[in-house]
Amino acid sequence: MMNEIDDKTVKNATAGDKNAFRLIVLHYAQAVNRLAYRYTADASYAEDIAQETFIKAFQAIGRYQAQAKFSTWLLRITTNSAIDYLRKANRQMAQSLDEEGAQREITDHSMDTGDRLDLNRRLSDAMSDLSDVERLAITMKHHQGYSIDETAQVLNIKNNACKQTIFRAVQKLRKQLTTEVSA
Amino acid sequence: MKSTEDEKLLMIYFNEAQQKDIDQCLSSPARCDQLDQLEADMNAIETLQQKQHDLPEDYGQQLWHQIADKLVAEEVKPKSGVSAWLPSLKNMFLVPQYSLASFATIMALVLLAFYTGRNQNNEIIGSELQELLLAQNIQLHLTQSEVFLTQVSNDNGSYNSQVTAQRLLSSNRIFKQALANHKGHFTSQLLQDLEPILLEYANGSAPNPSEQTHGKQPQANWVSDSKSNDLMFQIKVMKQQLAQKNDII
Numbered sequence: 313m314m315n316e317i318d319d320k321t322v323k324n325a326t327a328g329d330k331n332a333f334r335l336i337v338l339h340y341a342q343a344v345n346r347l348a349y350r351y352t353a354d355a356s357y358a359e360d361i362a363q364e365t366f367i368k369a370f371q372a373i374g375r376y377q378a379q380a381k382f383s384t385w386l387l388r389i390t391t392n393s394a395i396d397y398l399r400k401a402n403r404q405m406a407q408s409l410d411e412e413g414a415q416r417e418i419t420d421h422s423m424d425t426g427d428r429l430d431l432n433r434r435l436s437d438a439m440s441d442l443s444d445v446e447r448l449a450i451t452m453k454h455h456q457g458y459s460i461d462e463t464a465q466v467l468n469i470k471n472n473a474c475k476q477t478i479f480r481a482v483q484k485l486r487k488q489l490t491t492e493v494s495a
Numbered sequence: 496m497k498s499t500e501d502e503k504l505l506m507i508y509f510n511e512a513q514q515k516d517i518d519q520c521l522s523s524p525a526r527c528d529q530l531d532q533l534e535a536d537m538n539a540i541e542t543l544q545q546k547q548h549d550l551p552e553d554y555g556q557q558l559w560h561q562i563a564d565k566l567v568a569e570e571v572k573p574k575s576g577v578s579a580w581l582p583s584l585k586n587m588f589l590v591p592q593y594s595l596a597s598f599a600t601i602m603a604l605v606l607l608a609f610y611t612g613r614n615q616n617n618e619i620i621g622s623e624l625q626e627l628l629l630a631q632n633i634q635l636h637l638t639q640s641e642v643f644l645t646q647v648s649n650d651n652g653s654y655n656s657q658v659t660a661q662r663l664l665s666s667n668r669i670f671k672q673a674l675a676n677h678k679g680h681f682t683s684q685l686l687q688d689l690e691p692i693l694l695e696y697a698n699g700s701a702p703n704p705s706e707q708t709h710g711k712q713p714q715a716n717w718v719s720d721s722k723s724n725d726l727m728f729q730i731k732v733m734k735q736q737l738a739q740k741n742d743i744i
Contacts, residue, residue: 334559345550486536
């Protein structure tokens with residue numbers, strides 16, 4: 313459960329208090345960057361997305377309504393920023409969102425080197441090896457708690473395609489765990 | 496195990512399954528075991544992911560320093576109307592590397608208008624004068640393109656290369672069109688070669704400074720690439736030709 317910043321700071325920020333917004337950045341920077349990293353598996357992308365997220369939040373904070381938790385609002389901006397960023401960074405992503413046929417097989421990292429990589433590293437590599445849409449879908453569903461419908465809508469794919477994408481991503485990640493158990 | 500069954504199991508785990516699938520699963524001990532295993536695996540994946548990507552404790556402070564200036568720019572950014580385009584118009588003439596060139600272009604256009612106005616009754620604007628003006632304008636265009644390409648190769652990110660490229664691309668196409676019925680084959684070919692490069696920057700498909708900070712190399716490096724060197728050389732030679740002889744070859 314994320315530790316929420318106090319309401320007064322948010323209220324002051326929505327009224328244009330820049331110092332209050334600074335406190336928001338200090339409070340949520342790590343959470344935003346970590347989520348961006350989950351979406352991209354790339355530290356430099358995550359850094360850029362974190363910056364974009366807070367700039368967009370700054371532009372839109374006057375429209376924030378307190379019905380939703382502030383962290384929920386901010387992490388939604390992070391999600392949208394990550395999708396936009398990946399679309400810009402990789403034009404093929406737009407295609408892969410529509411064509412679920414692009415199913416890359418994940419590398420079995422336990423087999424490809426003499427050194428046995430530790431599980432953490434292999435899982436990290438496995439996340440990197442997921443396609444952008446697989447990584448986005450599994451993170452949105454598993455970590456952010458989006459429904460299948462919402463995930464499909466945000467990623468602009470059909471529900472069934474979304475389910476299959478998540479299923480495929482889970483299979484690939486579990487494969488690394490299974491390899492560890494059997495090794 | 497069929498993958499459709501596994502997919503149903505995953506949907507049960509995500510609380511997205513239909514009731515009949517849930518009932519069916521719970522009635523089978525083997526499926527319940529599989530569901531337990533799936534839950535354990537998903538928890539393990541989540542735990543491992545939480546450990547990844549360490550950030551410094553003062554990351555928030557660092558991020559704030561990075562975006563503080565941009566937020567100030569956002570605050571003062573004009574919304575719309577005259578205040579939106581006036582600064583960009585002002586900037587067009589005040590950007591140091593283009594101020595002289597912009598001034599020269601305007602002067603050339605004023606002179607052209609003056610000559611046209613003064614001589615239109617006498618109909619004495621001959622092809623020679625037209626060619627002279629065309630040569631001078633192409634020379635100016637090539638100077639601007641040379642400065643632009645040098646600047647993007649050194650790419651300090653201090654100006655908007657896309658906007659400049661779009662402007663140069665428009666000029667390039669106009670001059671190409673003007674040369675269509677002209678004998679200047681070499682000049683025309685040079686503009687032809689220049690166009691795809693300008694197009695790339697105009698579309699924003701060329702790398703920008705932020706991409707370079709991530710270790711990506713520019714697709715065309717106007718300093719080291721031999722093809723680019725050739726083009727830069729051709730631009731310099733053509734500029735000299737136009738400046739010294741005012742002759743479009």
